[in-house]
Amino acid sequence: MTEAVSQPDQPQTVEGGDMTGDRDLFSKFDPLIKMRSDLLSTGVTDPFGLVMERVISPTVAMCNGRETILLGTYNYMGMTFDPDVIAAGKQALDDFGAGTTGSRVLNGTYAGHKAVEEALCDFYGMKHAMVFSTGYQANLGIISTIAGKGDYIVLDIDSHASIWDGCKMGDAEVVPFKHNDIEAMEKRLKRIPEGAGKLVVLEGVYSMLGDIAPLKEMIAVAKKYGAMVLVDEAHSMGFIGPNGRGVAEEQGCLDDVDFVIGTFSKSVGTVGGFCVSNHPKFEIMRLVCRPYVFTASLPPSVVATATTSIRKLMTASEKRAHLWDSSRTLHKGLTDAGFQLGTTEPQSAIISVIMPDLERGAMMWEALLREGLYVNLARPPATPANMTLLRCSLCAEHSAEQVQQIIGMFTRAGEAVGILG
Template sequence: MSTSEAWKYLEPKIANIQERIFELEWEPSRRNNFVPYKADGNTAYVFVEGQRLLMMSGYGYIGLNGDPRVVAAAKAAVDEYGTGTPGVRALAGTIPLHEELEREVAKFLGRESALVFSSGYAGNVGVIGALVGAGDTIFLDKLDHASIVDGAQLTGATLTRFRHNDPGHLDRRLEATAPGGTRLVIVDSVYSMDGDIAPLPALREVCDKHNALLMVDEAHALGVIGATGRGIEEHFNYEVKADIKVGTLSKAIPANGGWIVGEKILMDYVKRFARPFLFSAALAPAQVGAALESLRILDREPERVSYTQREAARFRDLVQQAGFNTGDTETAVVPLIVGSNDKAWDFASALQKGGVVGLPVISPAVQPHMARLRIAITAAHSRADIDYAIDSFITAARQTKVLEG
């Protein structure tokens, strides 16, 4: 890099990350980040440099990525509306398909209205920023997604963290906070690195006790939990409701975009005060068409959800019996926790040589000494795929001393 004086404070940081990458990926076979995968149609397989591999770390929970109906809907949207939109939603960027998708999201999730953002990250940052600011207080679960943390930090509100999935600790945090201003508690419905579920009824009770609003991020809950994939409220048999629900169209729904649902007056407010909505390009027509068709398929075919739930439970049982540490997972997200960053990288690299992709997640994305392979079971995985993956996990784990034997 340039030796200009202007770069002197950045150069050590850049050199440090280059050194860290080399320590993990010192040969091509150890490349586990930013790999260009080519999907093998509507299957659980991908190609990497001509090699066909079983993908076990993708987000396509209900198996619709590459589904011909979804592809056709995306193409039809491009044919009718083109490849992009001529502005932001508030100006020239809204097309009828945006509003059709918003009506479908609201209907599916049992709310009056919805708003669609260009990404889930933008949705969280925008919604949080629209709801709170200086003089307010935000309470975040220790393991909340980065987009929630970033959105909270940008607001100027007081930020307080509470222990993961611990309503009692949240209660004490709220009790210790001086009254005044909006109090907003934010949790993930399903935690993306751990696969456990937020205790919604207990959180609701604590929030009501302290006059706090409860916001849940359903990114990894839509299509994953609840009998028909409608998320955390359905999972708890609609005993309680969240005040604000947000999520994505890029996990179970194979497109892009984020969403918020609620009363129409709340949507009217958010669309005017959420800066990522006001100042980002509108969601592209192909993505809107794909998301709309996917949501309708999910509504018509809830058996995709029940299959994934059933196979995820079987997978969890079998890998736990084999000796893997899966933490507190109870969903299709299954961490195989191995400890050190190096061990996770060794495990993933050995696994890929055996024909399976299980991607490593290391600190600081997870807590120190909690590095893991983050596995996701989907409706695209056949029982034979899952059995093959389990055998491959065990073989690679023994080769790398993750498991003894």
């Protein structure tokens, strides 16, 4: 009996057909490739390829050789250049080196990792905290681990990609409902078989439009049907609530939340993600949550900066008040100028300006960059209702003068590209 040897000049086959006739694996991206190509063919600068040559402060950077106001960084509390935060990171780099080279369940837990989890417990007033290498991993890991095959996840249709990916990875039945619609959420919960595991996933602030969820009412409904509740407070931590704990604290329902997800890459000013909880069995997650078990832990310098930042955010009431003032001023200024915004009133540090279409949105983005202002261009299919948005995220370090400058820049750019008038 002889072994079959494939001939190099013959096409290889797989079960189901000839590989040479198979669809290109990149074909699914063709519509997006065309959208990007069509956009760049108009001559606009690539809005997704901006390079910051130097970052001067939380609110200013050098972009394309000119000083530019930053209004699209999610650096809500401006902690990236805080002297104490930077000093803590430098000291940890000297004391512990550049990285851990291991996961948290092996050699990747240093004193700093325990310290940042203790800071999170103190910040939220909860018993347990787990830190992940990114906020995306926090949602991916927690959701996929606690809700699996046979369980049901009821979630807002506008949920973040990391939430949807966590649902997919866990293999639970996914039941979406219309954005911020309490009645629609209850209808979905009613249909779930009795005795099934149920998880309701909500966000405090939705990052595209900057609107908040009616958490108090939604959590009450979830508990009525015996569901556990996870709230992603990535875009509200540090800023919203008397102590900066987020929308759940602001609405007086934090004690009813089973899991709070957050990130260090927004108000904390560094990188990483976390989950805090009071569930008595929560610590077992360290052994069963795959994105936690099989990922290298954050570098010591990163957790040191996060710990220092979190503890400073506990006493940042003046910064929170200033950020609210800036949000109200910018929202009113842009509304008065004639722009259509994503919310009728300021609800967070995110203010989204709705554009007529992607082409004019990109033109407006480029015009603002020429004015010396950087914002985010958010495009379909990532946006609600296929809208094109210019997404602004204010920082507590933006001065009142800068906010007025921003309003003037938007007005001039809007008139130049025909969005206004």
